[in-house]
Amino acid sequence: MAFASLEAYVHGNSVVHRWPPRLKLVGLGVLMFAFATVQQGILLLPIAAIAAVLYGLSRLPLGFLSHRLRYPGLFIAAVVVLLPFTAGDTVIAQWGWLALRQEGLEAASLIVVRFVSILTLGFILLGTTPFLTIIQAMRGLGLPVILADMTLLAYRYLYEIADNLATMQKSMALRGFGHQPRRWGVSRRTVQQLAMLVGSLLLRSYEQSERVYKAMRLRGYGYGQGNQATLGRTNVDAQSLVGWGLTVAVLAMAVCIVAVEVALSIG
Incomplete structure (x- = not known):
């Protein structure tokens, strides 16, 4: 099933698979938020590179990502396909009445790169962590x-x-149903x-x-008091130290992205 295929690679052995769930959720969540704030074209290459490096560290196959980007990609393509030809005043190239405009091309690039980078981080999280573990991590972080x-x-x-x-x-x-000869459009009966x-x-x-x-x-749901999160205390070992190091690195990149974005916006 399509739902089950998201968890086809959750039992891998990469550094991202071994990343403690709560730290992974916080790190990738903050990084996605930082990606969403990007408005400057100069930051597009860095955020795409960060997403690509993290995906490489996860050791997920490229087919896992490309297959899942297919339908969201069609949606975003339908949204931005006209932007390069309709938005802005600076004409880069022109073919008769059709003109390619710089501002529209920059806006389309911004939307597409941010969209793909954020989705890539989301699929890294879902592809390397069982869904139940993600919910437990959210419980541990205070989800009601x-x-x-x-x-x-x-x-x-x-x-x-x-x-x-x-x-x-x-x-x-x-x-x-569906065996009738097709005509143009969709019939009322269908x-x-x-x-x-x-x-x-x-x-x-x-x-x-x-x-x-x-x-x-x-069975007593809602009457008992056993509703506390059951995540145990994180053991301090080499694996957790690597997880903390990766979290600090990811958070530092997120802070740098937001800082550069703010600096460029003000300047």
């Missing part, structure tokens, strides 16, 4: 218990919803059938959530 439980349940039942959707799609195909599919899936999901909630209440 109710939010952690809601996230875990949502993650767990995404698999159920995906299985239900696959079963319903197979049933519709066996009943002839839209109605897809709407019924989505509605049925929502109803099943709601009914299942009610059953899960009642089962949890019957």
